[in-house]
Amino acid sequence: MAILQFDVNGEQVSREAGVRARDLVRLPPQTLAVWVNGQTLDVDRPLTEGGQLQFLTFADSAGRHVFRHSSAHLLAQAVKRLWPEAKLGTGPALEDGFYYDIWLPEPLTEADLPRIEAAMRDIVRENLAIERLELSREEALALFHDRGESFKEEIIARIPDDAVISAYRQGEFVDLCSGPHLPETGLIGALRLTQVSGAYWRGNEKNPMMTRIYGTSFPDQESLERYLAQIEEAKLRDHRKLGAQLDLFTFREEAPGFVFWHAKGHAVYRTLEEFSRRLQARHGYQEVATPWVYRVGLWERSGHWDHYRDNLFLIDRDDELQGLKPMNCPGHCLLFKGATRSYRDLPWRLAEYSPLSRYERSGALHGLMRVRGFHQDDAHLFVRPDQIREEMFGVLDLVDIVYRTFEMPYEVVLSTRPDDYMGELALWERAEQELEEVLRARGLKYQINPKDGAFYGPKLDVYAVDSLGRRWQCATAQLDFQLPEKFELEYVDQDGLAKRPVMIHRAILGSIERFLGILVEHYKGAFPPWLAPVQVRILPITDKQLDYARHIERLLSERGVRVEVDERNQKIGYKIREAQLAKVPEMLVVGGRDQDNQTVSLRSREDGDRGAIALTQYVSQVVDRIRMPGFTD
């Protein structure tokens, strides 16, 4: 028998091969699994090689993963106890929970969840040992066939020939699974099933619909409750809820997928757009406005008809189809073709903010995040091949300025050639190489997403990280060698010959609607002063100060401050409460004393009462505080 050497947290231990991790040393409390040379294993798994060994607990992400995965099995076992005819699909661990897809003879509702939870707690109380079985393909097929698990049989058929087939048993329950798992069910101290929904078997909408049950689990009740409180907190930030509360925007069933911008929301929207507009003007972009309805021939030429038809809003008039634009690129190509272009004209940077329409499937709509009518800070750069590098640099400059302004860190992902790509392979390879060079030259950390590029070219996607740590894809920069071909775009080069330009599609905010939704959640509705829909609210103590309040309002308004007076006949505490809930950054309390002394009593949203200050002084200060970041006027 071979002797294996282990390094257990610095302690050297040697044992015969086949020893179980739990027998190496005294198992630390709350051990969920072990980590041996980069592999996570059951504590009861016979070890076949030595090396570094660590015990995993709930504090380790790999440990949590095992914990949630076993929780999914627990769920499946409970469901099988309640519905013996249920058939198991798959049940993985998630970032902070787990789910199991199960075929059931009848639909399930959330009202059934407590019953299932109770059955799960029974199994926890039984503290069943969880045992790993290794099976031959025939044994596995026979086992799951006998148990009526047809989906499992399907999975077994797809397991490669050389792979080990394993299953895990706890009590009467067996599940096909590569593991690892907890040693016993009693470790799952607290659990909660959170929701139930449908999911297609193997994610294909032609397959049967399974019932997907989501849940989460923790070692103890306290951690579970802390987690559930966090979820409640995130719900309070939901932009749809805050949008209505703060009177920013609403949706109505008369126009699904389109936003009704209220005056306040539109003020934020316009400020955001203006920020982008001024930034782009400074970076050499020209803003244009092109048509939003085109004859269908244009979409045929651009390739949208073949690749994007389902998402086009179509209009059928006088026996001719026309389509609302989902993107600006074809219009910009037509503009490019409208005159003879010289190499001296390049790079030619066209920006546009006009409305775009995409027919999203009804189930895809989601507040401001996924709409059918929206606007982008869209631009197309027509460049010579030798300018790609520098222009991509410029785009990343803009990304950096914008995301720093909103205090959002970001991550970059390079997406490469998909299977259904168009164009020449050599062009693709060259383009992908160029993008990597730019990223490396900028010293940006990036990930590669293989085969996730657009069919016309590789792309860089930027993911902004918000204050809850969630990632949102906003900015994108996509190289395009296809569209210039389709539109036969040309410029006259230095040598007098016609050459084909390269296009770069790019957006920094992406959809302005969506970006605003992200900002609402990021700031929890408390926009920084320059973005706030109402920057200053004046609160007269009594109606004797109304004239003075209106005088201040006029002074501020003339200097571009978004200001309003709370003229209602209410006590000051009431007005303050309402202004505070409306998340107005600055409140000016004005009473008799202030009027006599020509002062205002400033209250800030964050810091509360700031005391009296001369009116003239306040006016000059506040103008600085609401200035658009990065601009001097």
Next chain:
RNA sequence: GCUCACGUAGCUCAGCAGGUAGAGCACGUCCUUGGUAAGGACGAGGUCACCGGUUCAAUCCCGGUCGUGAGCUCCA
């Protein structure tokens, strides 16, 4: 688009087991003129999403449509 759930006043929600609806906030009028997070009284406001069915009778039961939510799928 698919699965499940939901749709009652501008908003948040109640409405037991079929008998044509109720609260708080917001809104209006009046009283109150109050210095840093809710002063008081009174009032107006609803085709119970829409269409159809069952029933003596439907907000409630059944079917369909629309919308919303969660998830799936999709997202050049």
